[in-house]
Amino acid sequence: EDQVTQSPEALRLQEGESSSLNCSYTVSGLRGLFWYRQDPGKGPEFLFTLYSAGEEKEKERLKATLTKKESFLHITAPKPEDSATYLCAVQVSGGSYIPTFGRGTSLIVHP
Amino acid sequence: GAGVSQSPSNKVTEKGKDVELRCDPISGHTALYWYRQSLGQGLEFLIYFQGNSAPDKSGLPSDRFSAERTGGSVSTLTIQRTQQEDSAVYLCASSQPTGLPSYEQYFGPGTRLTVT
Numbered sequence: 001e002d003q004v005t006q007s008p009e010a011l012r013l014q015e016g017e018s019s020s021l022n023c024s025y026t027v028s029g030l031r032g033l034f035w036y037r038q039d040p041g042k043g044p045e046f047l048f049t050l051y052s053a054g055e056e057k058e059k060e061r062l063k064a065t066l067t068k069k070e071s072f073l074h075i076t077a078p079k080p081e082d083s084a085t086y087l088c089a090v091q092v093s094g095g096s097y098i099p100t101f102g103r104g105t106s107l108i109v110h111p
Numbered sequence: 112g113a114g115v116s117q118s119p120s121n122k123v124t125e126k127g128k129d130v131e132l133r134c135d136p137i138s139g140h141t142a143l144y145w146y147r148q149s150l151g152q153g154l155e156f157l158i159y160f161q162g163n164s165a166p167d168k169s170g171l172p173s174d175r176f177s178a179e180r181t182g183g184s185v186s187t188l189t190i191q192r193t194q195q196e197d198s199a200v201y202l203c204a205s206s207q208p209t210g211l212p213s214y215e216q217y218f219g220p221g222t223r224l225t226v227t
Contacts, residue, residue, distance in 0.1 A: 101156075
């Protein structure tokens with residue numbers, strides 16, 4: 001069974017304190033791994049797609065990396081506006097385009 | 112351009128009543144998904160439409176749930192004889208094949224359903 005596990009469940013940081021969120025997955029074959037950001041009361045907002053091990057993508061203070069078993073979302077010098085829940089999802093190769101989502105990491109950045 | 116829209120944004124209904132939730136995907140997006148998100152829970156897949164293919168209904172929790180997509184665009188999720196455990200945020204997402212191995216989803220703001 002395909003599984004996606006995110007850790008930690010919750011993370012509190014001080015403004016400027018860099019850290020990383022983890023998404024580990026066990027799938028038969030990876031078609032793509034996605035990161036989304038979800039603010040309270042809103043739908044998830046797409047951030048990145050990663051396709052193969054070794055790939056990296058960056059957007060402002062966020063950088064996503066991918067290995068064969070996990071992905072990291074690195075947050076450099078976070079600001080309070082980075083506070084949100086970050087969701088990871090995977091699509092499995094050979095299957096339908098229905099992604100499996102992790103339960104998310106709730107990030108709070110204190111000023 | 113316009114994103115995915117959903118209506119109503121909030122719906123309060125009495126147990127046993129039927130409800131209809133609407134999703135307007137991004138114009139031209141051939142794939143449409145419905146999810147359910149309960150407080151503190153992850154996204155639970157409900158149903159997937161892709162073009163003119165038969166929908167994938169494997170995530171529907173019971174036969175009280177159904178969905179249709181008319182003209183390859185607007186979709187309606189119907190919940191019959193609502194129960195209190197149906198209370199959740201219902202999210203719709205659309206996506207479009209880009210030629211890449213996989214493609215991202217664009218989500219609407221959701222409909223918060225409360226069953227009293």
